[in-house]
Amino acid sequence: xxxxxxxxxxxxxxxxxxxxxxxxxxxxxxxxxxxxxxxxxxxxxxxxxxxxxxxxxxxxxxxxxxxxxxxxxxxxxxxxxxxxxxxxxxxxxxxxxxxxxxxxxxxxxxxxxxxxxxxxxxxxxxxxxxxxxxxxxxxxxxxxxxxxxxxxxxxxxxxxxxxxxxx
Numbered sequence: 444x445x446x447x448x449x450x451x452x453x454x455x456x457x458x459x460x461x462x463x464x465x466x467x468x469x470x471x472x473x474x475x476x477x478x479x480x481x482x483x484x485x486x487x488x489x490x491x492x493x494x495x496x497x498x499x500x501x502x503x504x505x506x507x508x509x510x511x512x513x514x515x516x517x518x519x520x521x522x523x524x525x526x527x528x529x530x531x532x533x534x535x536x537x538x539x540x541x542x543x544x545x546x547x548x549x550x551x552x553x554x555x556x557x558x559x560x561x562x563x564x565x566x567x568x569x570x571x572x573x574x575x576x577x578x579x580x581x582x583x584x585x586x587x588x589x590x591x592x593x594x595x596x597x598x599x600x601x602x603x604x605x606x607x608x609x610x
Contacts, residue, residue, distance in 0.1 A: 447586035454479050454577040455568060457559045467510040468588045471544040472595050475537055480532045485522035485597040487607050489530055514586040545589040549582070556581040 449475045451458035500507065507516055560574035569577075 444584075450577055450580040450584065453573050454556075454560060454563065455578070456563065457556055457577045457581070460552050460559060461554045461581045464548050464555075464585050465588050467547050468585070468591055469521045469546045471548070472541060472591045473517075475541050475594060476599075479534070479537050479541075479596055480599045480603075482530060482537060483603040486527065486530045486534060486600075486608075487525065487603040489527040491607065493520070493527055496520050498521055501585050514524075534596070538593065541591075542593065543597070545591065549585055552581055552585055553578055 447458050447461055448462065450535070496519050500520070508515055554576050557574060560569055560577050563569040564571065564574060
């Protein structure tokens with residue numbers, strides 16, 4: 444907020460660029476939230492399922508050997524590991540989409556700040572130093588929000604883990 448206020452005093456209308464950019468980043472992060480939450484819950488459930496197969500195998504090792512059920516347990520283990528890997532891939536894809544969206548908005552805001560500054564300079568309201576300062580301040584204002592999607596992913600994973608512990 445401090446950087447946006449400083450940008451307003453230096454460049455006037457250039458301050459609207461980071462405000463719009465922050466809103467776009469927030470909207471992108473919120474749009475990914477339902478899918479990320481679902482993936483976090485599914486990942487937590489699959490992790491518990493995988494651990495259940497492991498514990499079941501270890502506690503019933505003698506029975507499994509006596510019945511010749513090693514192949515069945517190995518197949519169950521491999522299926523649960525493969526399913527958890529697919530969920531992990533989807534989660535990483537969503538995280539990448541969120542990070543790429545944030546980078547796109549960040550870079551677009553830098554270009555938009557300079558563009559608005561150029562139009563203001565053509566009208567004689569700003570100098571080139573103010574455009575450079577505006578670009579720097581815009582980057583400083585937006586940078587914390589570019590990590591918003593990563594923070595939301597961690598929040599969803601933490602909430603899913605917490606809910607699993609409380610059961």
